[in-house]
Amino acid sequence: MLAKRIIPCLDVDDGRVVKGIKFEGIRDAGDPVELAQRYNAQGADELTFLDIGASYKSRATLMDVVRRVAKEVFIPLCVGGGIRTVEDMREAMNAGADKVSVCTAALRRPELLAEMARAYGSQCVVLSIDAKRVGLRADGTPLWNAFAKGGREDTGMDAIEWAIFAAEHGAGEILLNSIDADGTGEGYDLELTRAVVAAVGVPVIASGGAGTLDQIAEAVAPPPEGQASGTEASGRETSGPGARWGDADAALVATMLHFGKTTIAEIKRHAEMKGACVRW
Amino acid sequence: MIGVVDYGAGNLGSVMNALQRLGVSARFASGPEELGPRSPFERIVFPGDGHFATAMESLERSGYAEALREWIAADRPFLGICIGLQLLFGSSEEAPPEDGREVRGLAVLPGTVKRFPGRKVPLIGWNRTAARPGSRLFAGLPADSFFYYIHSYYADPDRDGDVAAEAEYYLRYCSAVERGALSAVQFHPEKSGEIGLKLLGNWAGGSHAR
Numbered sequence: 001m002l003a004k005r006i007i008p009c010l011d012v013d014d015g016r017v018v019k020g021i022k023f024e025g026i027r028d029a030g031d032p033v034e035l036a037q038r039y040n041a042q043g044a045d046e047l048t049f050l051d052i053g054a055s056y057k058s059r060a061t062l063m064d065v066v067r068r069v070a071k072e073v074f075i076p077l078c079v080g081g082g083i084r085t086v087e088d089m090r091e092a093m094n095a096g097a098d099k100v101s102v103c104t105a106a107l108r109r110p111e112l113l114a115e116m117a118r119a120y121g122s123q124c125v126v127l128s129i130d131a132k133r134v135g136l137r138a139d140g141t142p143l144w145n146a147f148a149k150g151g152r153e154d155t156g157m158d159a160i161e162w163a164i165f166a167a168e169h170g171a172g173e174i175l176l177n178s179i180d181a182d183g184t185g186e187g188y189d190l191e192l193t194r195a196v197v198a199a200v201g202v203p204v205i206a207s208g209g210a211g212t213l214d215q216i217a218e219a220v221a222p223p224p225e226g227q228a229s230g231t232e233a234s235g236r237e238t239s240g241p242g243a244r245w246g247d248a249d250a251a252l253v254a255t256m257l258h259f260g261k262t263t264i265a266e267i268k269r270h271a272e273m274k275g276a277c278v279r280w
Numbered sequence: 281m282i283g284v285v286d287y288g289a290g291n292l293g294s295v296m297n298a299l300q301r302l303g304v305s306a307r308f309a310s311g312p313e314e315l316g317p318r319s320p321f322e323r324i325v326f327p328g329d330g331h332f333a334t335a336m337e338s339l340e341r342s343g344y345a346e347a348l349r350e351w352i353a354a355d356r357p358f359l360g361i362c363i364g365l366q367l368l369f370g371s372s373e374e375a376p377p378e379d380g381r382e383v384r385g386l387a388v389l390p391g392t393v394k395r396f397p398g399r400k401v402p403l404i405g406w407n408r409t410a411a412r413p414g415s416r417l418f419a420g421l422p423a424d425s426f427f428y429y430i431h432s433y434y435a436d437p438d439r440d441g442d443v444a445a446e447a448e449y450y451l452r453y454c455s456a457v458e459r460g461a462l463s464a465v466q467f468h469p470e471k472s473g474e475i476g477l478k479l480l481g482n483w484a485g486g487s488h489a490r
Contacts, residue, residue, distance in 0.1 A: 001448060003406040003426055040473070045406055071297050076428060076471050096293055098471065121329050123402050123430045173404060201399045249405065279406040279426040 003279040004220035005045035005250035006267050007205060008257050010035055012081075013053040015061040019183075019255050030258065032065045033072070039257065040073040042264035045279055047073065048101070048175075048252060051081030052150075063095040070096025078126055080175075085112070086119050093120060101126035101175050104148040106166065107155050113170030122172035126205075129166075131159035131192055132179040142241075144192055151179045159192075160199050167200040174200060175252065177207040183255065185211025188219040193246035207252035213262060216253060217270035221245040245274070282306035282484060283314060283321035285348070287328065287338045295327045295361065298470035298477060304484045312347035323357035323484065326364040326464075329430070332393065333375035333383045335363050345386060352388045352462055359483050360464030365457065366393045366435055368464055374433050389457060391437035398450035402432040407447045409455055409467065415444040417456060417463055417482055425475045427467035429455070434466065 010017045010032050017032050036047055047069070051062045059082055066079055079092040080101030089100045106112050106127055116125045130151045131144040144159040163174050176196050178189035186209055193206045206219040223245055251271075256262050268278040282299060286292055286308045299306040306325075314320060326348065328335055339345040352358055352368075360368055367385045372393035375383035385393070396403065406426040411418030418425075427447075434453040437443055444463065445456035455466040463483060469476035 001408045002403065003408070005405055070294060071301070074294070074298055074301070074471060074477060075473050094293070096297070098294070121331075123329070123404060172402060201401065203400070203404050277408075 001277045004271060004276040006264055007046045007048055007250050007252050008039040008044050009048040009050060009252045009254040011050045011052045011254065012062050012065060014058045015065065017258060019258055033068050036069045036073050039264060040075060043268065044075060044264050046076040046078065048078040048080065063091060066092065066095040066097055080128060086115050089116055089119065099124045099126050101128045103128040103130060107146060107148045110169060113166055117170035122170050125171050126173045126175050127166040127171035128175040128177065129159055129163060130177050130179050142191060147179060160195055163196050163200050167202045171202060173203045173205060175205045175207060178209055181209025184209055187211060187215035188246055190218060190243065190246045191241050193219060193248050197247045203249035205250040205252050206246050206248035210253050210256050213267055213270040216251050216267050217274040218244045219246040219248050219251040220271050220276045221274035222247055222276060281321050283309040283324045285309050285324055285326045285344060287342055287344050292327055294470045295325060298480055299484065302477060302481050302484060312343040315347040315351050324351065325359045325361065327361040328363045330363055331374060332363065332366060332372040335367060336383050336385060349386055349388060355460045357461045358463065362431065362466060362468060365464035365466050366433060369393050369435055372433055389437055389442055390439060391435060393433050393435050395433050396450050402430055403449045404430050407449060409445050409447045411445045412443060415458060417444060417458060417479055419482055421475060421478055427469065427472040427476060429467045431466060
């Protein structure tokens, strides 16, 4: 039985963990190596480091953080933020990353995904999608677009189509961030999560919006009995827009952990109560 | 001294980090000649990620393929990790015969490597792993522990006696083998937290060993 993963995300700016609300308003949350060790001890299934400083100095500092964490913490490490080339990826992998995530660079040049997969295998390539509701489709279901540059630029590309393309062209996982939900504490965009999980054959990590333990649990909760995982059965209340399960393979958590509102173990207990298999 | 075989397949730093954490002395082997009769190593780790064919080509070209076969034939302590388990078998569905030419693995264990029969491949994540009674690798570890896996293909050994542990993903599959001094695991013990370090310690000796 494969466990649903709970992944703390550490947004690092010049060597400090910070967390923004709706991609703005930054608060300091501490030392990344210390936090990595704490979350590992709490049972984190993986760690994600995002360099949000995007300067040469900030990058060098983050690589040093990853190097130190990799000697202390023996769980998968993902590094993202400002990775634009296979060379950038190599730098992160050499520092001790097991995978890297890319967002804007892949939107600008989708071949990057295949280049990275050729260099290290698709299991090391995480495509990060910043998705935002921009309207409705002809059939009345929501339309999400993929945004670039940390949520500031609408690419005009359908986020679901982008996920499908990426999964077929080198991305081994999709990190799905809802811009609408990010930092609000009002819960993940479960409709978006279900739509992407149903569309692609690679693991999906839900991100953005966790405010309560139940919301995190819902992101990874499997569909109700009798409904096959990864399918969207229509005409049932349990799978309508308001259904409270996401069926994601993992959930990314930041704010709730950094400010001590909860622990990984508490999150896992809630996920288990909602029918998800977790690792103890 | 533990030797880690580096043949350009994947990131081996984490294996070295984990061995260092266990307090055992380890270094990368400088080449296949270091696996000969006067090897400085008592044990070797054979890690790696990547494609069955690419890995095998690299092993053949470097001379490691022959050196590894001899090491294993002499029943010297060996731990394969991930593709390092799959390469012990003769062939893989990842490298189907082309123009009648098949990519041969090390072929030191009878069996083949097959692709998961499901939609969500690769398997990425922590999977519950059931050890067979008497396994040395899993000795003293809690039953049904979770280990971290990344793979699209799984080994299907001909001999049930070679299987040391099993996991489930679309089907029940072999996730570790043990035969004499030969052991190999499909998961990444170096990325499986404390439990992974304990398993590595069981194999390597050192502070985590019981």
